[in-house]
Amino acid sequence: MTDTPRARLHDELSMASRRYLAAYVLFNQALADHLGLHPTDVQCLSLLTAAPGPLTVKQIAEMTGLTTGSATRLVDRLERGGYVVRTPDQQDRRRVLVTPVPDRLARVAAVWDDLGEAWEELLDEHTEEELEVITRHMRRAHDLSHAQMQRLRSRPKPA
Incomplete structure (x- = not known):
């Protein structure tokens, strides 16, 4: 891609996505540690x-x-x-x-509920239209991730 505003946005989104995914993996580790x-x-x-x-x-x-x-x-x-x-x-x-087991999952839900208010505040900053775009992107990213995982699993591992 040439150095256009769209190309710069792709680069910025790529970097933001990498940071987001790394943060989510680390958050998942912290949550797992917290729950044992x-x-x-x-x-x-x-x-x-x-x-x-x-x-x-x-x-x-x-x-x-x-x-x-x-x-x-x-x-x-x-x-x-x-x-x-x-x-x-x-x-x-x-x-x-x-x-x-619903009763046991309540332990996990309690942690999510405790953290959920900050997520709600973050989402409240967006319009309904923006939330629709984010939701559509997340669904499509989910599907693409699964397709890419299958692709990786079908390839021989590098030496």
Whole structure:
């Protein structure tokens, strides 16, 4: 790209995105430390609570990019902590579903609630139209990230 206002905005957005993503990873680590969990466990809980229903360990592995063995150990940790339960799938007794435990997730929600006011204030600085743009961008970035993860996982690792 040439040195145009749009090119400068792309560069600025790229740098801001890198800082945001790094800050989020570090925030996730701080949250996990505060809760006595592994960072991947915190993200798995987030994915479980955002899912329309219970997930299998295989689905958790696919969503996180973990092997099924690593996903099983992750679910084991969450189950020992009381955050999830494993239950037989009523439609297919061979499958086991992982379901979040609402009462235990209240511990995580309490931390989010404590931090949430500052996020609300940040969002309140934006118009409804800006919030729509941000939301659309986040949804599209989510989809692109998943596609890029699949792309990376399918490539041989560099020597």
